[in-house]
Amino acid sequence: MSDVTGATAPVPAIGAPILHVAVLGLGLIGGSAAQAWRNRGHRITGWSRRAETVSLAVDRGIIDDGAGSAASAAAGADVVVLAPPVLAMREVLRAIAPVLRSGAIVTDVASTKQAPERWASELLPAHTHWVGAHPMAGKELSGLNHVDPNLFRGRTWVVVPPPGASRHAVAVVERLGQEAGSRIVEMDAASHDEAVANVSHLPFMVSTALSAAVIGSERFADWSSVAASGLRDLTRLASGDAIMHRDICATNRNQIADAMERFAAAFAEMAAQVRALPDDHDSSTTGELAGIGSMFDRVKAVRDAWLPNAR
Amino acid sequence: MSDVTGATAPVPAIGAPILHVAVLGLGLIGGSAAQAWRNRGHRITGWSRRAETVSLAVDRGIIDDGAGSAASAAAGADVVVLAPPVLAMREVLRAIAPVLRSGAIVTDVASTKQAPERWASELLPAHTHWVGAHPMAGKELSGLNHVDPNLFRGRTWVVVPPPGASRHAVAVVERLGQEAGSRIVEMDAASHDEAVANVSHLPFMVSTALSAAVIGSERFADWSSVAASGLRDLTRLASGDAIMHRDICATNRNQIADAMERFAAAFAEMAAQVRALPDDHDSSTTGELAGIGSMFDRVKAVRDAWLPNAR
Numbered sequence: 001m002s003d004v005t006g007a008t009a010p011v012p013a014i015g016a017p018i019l020h021v022a023v024l025g026l027g028l029i030g031g032s033a034a035q036a037w038r039n040r041g042h043r044i045t046g047w048s049r050r051a052e053t054v055s056l057a058v059d060r061g062i063i064d065d066g067a068g069s070a071a072s073a074a075a076g077a078d079v080v081v082l083a084p085p086v087l088a089m090r091e092v093l094r095a096i097a098p099v100l101r102s103g104a105i106v107t108d109v110a111s112t113k114q115a116p117e118r119w120a121s122e123l124l125p126a127h128t129h130w131v132g133a134h135p136m137a138g139k140e141l142s143g144l145n146h147v148d149p150n151l152f153r154g155r156t157w158v159v160v161p162p163p164g165a166s167r168h169a170v171a172v173v174e175r176l177g178q179e180a181g182s183r184i185v186e187m188d189a190a191s192h193d194e195a196v197a198n199v200s201h202l203p204f205m206v207s208t209a210l211s212a213a214v215i216g217s218e219r220f221a222d223w224s225s226v227a228a229s230g231l232r233d234l235t236r237l238a239s240g241d242a243i244m245h246r247d248i249c250a251t252n253r254n255q256i257a258d259a260m261e262r263f264a265a266a267f268a269e270m271a272a273q274v275r276a277l278p279d280d281h282d283s284s285t286t287g288e289l290a291g292i293g294s295m296f297d298r299v300k301a302v303r304d305a306w307l308p309n310a311r
Numbered sequence: 312m313s314d315v316t317g318a319t320a321p322v323p324a325i326g327a328p329i330l331h332v333a334v335l336g337l338g339l340i341g342g343s344a345a346q347a348w349r350n351r352g353h354r355i356t357g358w359s360r361r362a363e364t365v366s367l368a369v370d371r372g373i374i375d376d377g378a379g380s381a382a383s384a385a386a387g388a389d390v391v392v393l394a395p396p397v398l399a400m401r402e403v404l405r406a407i408a409p410v411l412r413s414g415a416i417v418t419d420v421a422s423t424k425q426a427p428e429r430w431a432s433e434l435l436p437a438h439t440h441w442v443g444a445h446p447m448a449g450k451e452l453s454g455l456n457h458v459d460p461n462l463f464r465g466r467t468w469v470v471v472p473p474p475g476a477s478r479h480a481v482a483v484v485e486r487l488g489q490e491a492g493s494r495i496v497e498m499d500a501a502s503h504d505e506a507v508a509n510v511s512h513l514p515f516m517v518s519t520a521l522s523a524a525v526i527g528s529e530r531f532a533d534w535s536s537v538a539a540s541g542l543r544d545l546t547r548l549a550s551g552d553a554i555m556h557r558d559i560c561a562t563n564r565n566q567i568a569d570a571m572e573r574f575a576a577a578f579a580e581m582a583a584q585v586r587a588l589p590d591d592h593d594s595s596t597t598g599e600l601a602g603i604g605s606m607f608d609r610v611k612a613v614r615d616a617w618l619p620n621a622r
Binding site for chain 2: 087115134136155156158185187191192194195196198199200202203204205206207208209210211212213214215216217219220222223224225226227228229230231232233234235236237238239240242243245246247249250251253256257259260261262263264265266267268270271274275277278281285286289292293294296297298299300302303304306307309310
């Protein structure tokens with residue numbers, strides 16, 4: 001591993017061993033993590049489905065070595081990080097399973113965690129360790145061209161050990177998250193998927209439905225002259241990557257559908273309150289308007305109380 | 312009017328007469344407009360329900376003269392600008408109707424336009440001109456303390472002439488919007504209320520329902536550790552002023568309820584698509600996922616195409 005501590009790579013902290021990390025998938029997340037870890041002195045072998053991406057990643061110093069297949073990248077690695085499109089994870093797991101060394105730790109960066117955990121338990125040999133992970137970093141841009149070793153600084157790296165996980169394997173994955181600059185949050189896979197369904201996938205669905213209903217309306221030409229920052233901000237998430245969100249839906253279907261149901265119920269209740277408002281209004285009707293006004297006030301208070309803790 | 316062209320007030324453009332403008336209501340919008348117009352050399356008389364607000368506005372140079380009542384402010388003014396809370400507009404109109412001079416132009420700054428137009432036609436004498444308006448400026452902060460004469464620069468000042476409006480009166484109101492730095496968009500009241508119901512009031516409702524369903528959930532303590540910028544941005548509008556939104560609902564009930572219904576239909580269709588996804592997933596199931604993926608893609612394309620035109 002003498003090639004690791006070259007001129008461009010800082011020396012790792014004393015006592016923290018240098019790891020041989022295989023990063024499979026060199027998009028924004030995989031590439032950014034690879035570069036962050038390489039900067040901490042780890043030896044990074046990278047693989048991507050497209051050979052040009054692999055050589056570009058070597059040329060740019062994002063990885064130490066490029067591999068011609070997922071299996072050859074993973075063979076002998078201490079830690080294998082799966083960062084391909086989510087629906088390709090199973091075939092990558094199948095490809096690497098026979099070559100993993102005893103004690104190898106396999107982790108990932110996917111936005112959902114129950115499906116990867118199930119796939120890993122089906123496909124990985126018993127002499128390896130699965131510890132899922134979800135680094136929560138912005139994904140508005142994608143691909144190797146936007147790689148940024150600081151992408152994860154100050155963000156959350158969710159670590160999802162399966163039942164009975166080796167604490168050593170969990171500690172190694174958490175160390176990698178910390179070395180990328182993130183704070184660690186540990187959760188089980190079901191809790192993770194329920195949480196992100198509500199705080200992340202549901203907002204995307206809401207944003208997309210709003211885009212479809214308003215910007216996608218045939219009437220929008222008549223409305224757009226008065227559109228302002230509210231519409232723009234509320235539809236921002238609808239411009240996210242369609243394939244990523246398709247795969248999120250495919251692997252977190254029930255939790256997303258449940259969250260959508262809860263939202264739809266809250267929304268229907270508000271619509272009924274609007275429909276029930278009196279017909280004509282001045283300061284003498286404020287009593288009849290008290291219900292909807294205090295509902296807006298309560299929701300505002302709850303949101304304002306959370307805001308200082310929002311990341 | 313010699314007191315108008317003092318040291319602090321720039322000389323108006325040649326040929327544009329100085330107007331005596333009464334601003335009734337000195338909150339963020341009324342106060343900011345008053346100061347912008349005073350800076351253009353107009354003579355501004357201000358009134359607010361709270362006498363302290365009126366003297367503060369005089370002390371800060373936001374208005375030239377303070378009045379003790381809406382009627383005394385409006386008496387003799389060329390243009391009267393109604394900027395009280397929306398549900399107080401009727402009683403202000405009743406109070407000023409008897410004192411308005413012949414040819415006086417009455418306008419407003421309310422977020423909805425059909426109700427004010429109806430109230431004006433009921434209450435204003437025939438020798439005056441009503442031309443409604445809606446300056447579309449940010450309202451996250453409120454009150455005289457946040458007054459900013461540049462609040463309207465680069466924004467849209469929607470001007471809403473009633474059927475058969477005097478073109479002279481419309482031109483005067485449009486000139487005031489321009490002098491505040493805004494571009495003018497002219498619409499009828501029904502079109503305005505439909506447009507803002509969709510591009511402004513619906514996003515508020517969506518944001519509030521999302522806040523209620525997620526941040527207001529008893530489960531939120533378990534979810535908040537993975538909450539990121541998506542949830543924060545999508546719930547931003549829920550922190551808007553509850554009373555203003557109550558009054559918007561009260562005066563634009565049917566259009567908002569219709570917009571909510573269209574959104575709910577789009578959302579329900581997406582929820583059905585999510586529920587119908589296959590049970591297990593890898594690259595072999597992408598055919599079954601094509602529907603939801605291409606729907607996300609279409610919505611993204613429509614939103615991305617609009618974005619360069621968004622203000």
